[in-house]
Amino acid sequence: MLPITLLMLVLHAGAIAALFVFSWPAVLSAVVLYWLIGGLGVGIGYHRLLTHRSFKVSKPVEYALTVLGTLALQGGPIWWVVTHRLHHASTDGIDDPHSPRNGRWWSHMGWILHGYTLRHDISNAEQYAPELARDRFQVWMTRYHLVPPVLFGVALFAFGGLPFLMWGLFAGVTLLLHTTWMVNSVTHIWGRRRFETRDDSRNTWWVALLTFGEGWHNNHHAFPATARPGFAWYEVDVNWWCIRAMQMAGLASAVRLTGVDAKATAVNDAG
Ligand SMILES: [Zn+2]
Numbered sequence: 001m002l003p004i005t006l007l008m009l010v011l012h013a014g015a016i017a018a019l020f021v022f023s024w025p026a027v028l029s030a031v032v033l034y035w036l037i038g039g040l041g042v043g044i045g046y047h048r049l050l051t052h053r054s055f056k057v058s059k060p061v062e063y064a065l066t067v068l069g070t071l072a073l074q075g076g077p078i079w080w081v082v083t084h085r086l087h088h089a090s091t092d093g094i095d096d097p098h099s100p101r102n103g104r105w106w107s108h109m110g111w112i113l114h115g116y117t118l119r120h121d122i123s124n125a126e127q128y129a130p131e132l133a134r135d136r137f138q139v140w141m142t143r144y145h146l147v148p149p150v151l152f153g154v155a156l157f158a159f160g161g162l163p164f165l166m167w168g169l170f171a172g173v174t175l176l177l178h179t180t181w182m183v184n185s186v187t188h189i190w191g192r193r194r195f196e197t198r199d200d201s202r203n204t205w206w207v208a209l210l211t212f213g214e215g216w217h218n219n220h221h222a223f224p225a226t227a228r229p230g231f232a233w234y235e236v237d238v239n240w241w242c243i244r245a246m247q248m249a250g251l252a253s254a255v256r257l258t259g260v261d262a263k264a265t266a267v268n269d270a271g
């Protein structure tokens with residue numbers, strides 16, 4: 001059995017076990033941590049900043065967001081970025097790591113259990129994430145990406161005992177794994193297509209709510225570089241609100257908004 005499969009089994013068993021140590025403070029802390037890790041770490045850090053460079057931050061801010069991203073147990077920053085840039089380079093094509101055209105189960109979790117990302121060659125990093133491959137901190141974080149989650153688990157246990165550990169890490173991170181994978185599976189299967197992109201990407205409102213805005217995925221594939229894929233006022237994009245707040249606080253600059261005005265020229269908004 002691949003180590004990744006064992007890790008997934010342990011995480012899912014832990015998420016179920018959390019039900020037996022229910023406590024409201026632990027659940028509320030898990031909700032906050034879900035946002036910190038999923039919104040700031042994965043959505044803003046790994047995705048909009050490291051993969052698409054849709055805004056600029058100082059190195060300390062970039063590294064802090066990166067460490068939050070590692071807590072999601074979705075792999076180190078360089079491999080996450082390489083996988084996602086491969087997805088954009090060949091969306092629903094032959095080299096897409098996780099297209100539903102290769103099976104719905106494959107696109108959601110099968111590709112993870114198969115250890116697909118672990119099979120990346122180092123030359124992939126040099127080709128698809130050269131700027132990260134030259135950054136010693138990002139290389140170190142990628143190599144030791146399990147260190148922050150382990151320390152995080154120890155801290156949770158020390159702070160709130162077993163309920164905080166089971167809810168904050170096992171339940172929260174397992175839920176976040178599935179909602180992140182839904183962006184690969186669900187938003188390439190169900191939802192509305194505003195833009196006639198060459199892939200199967202869709203805007204799926206409930207995935208957007210669960211992922212703080214990452215579910216406006218057809219908008220995202222049409223305009224990957226924008227920091228704000230939630231184009232319309234009703235397209236709730238919490239990650240964009242955070243980037244805007246960071247911009248107003250002087251923490252983010254050069255925020256790219258390509259495509260936000262393109263809604264007016266949308267080809268097809270009927271789904
Ligand atoms: Zn996609």
Ligand SMILES: [Zn+2]
Nearest residue numbers: 084088220224
């Ligand atoms: Zn993307």
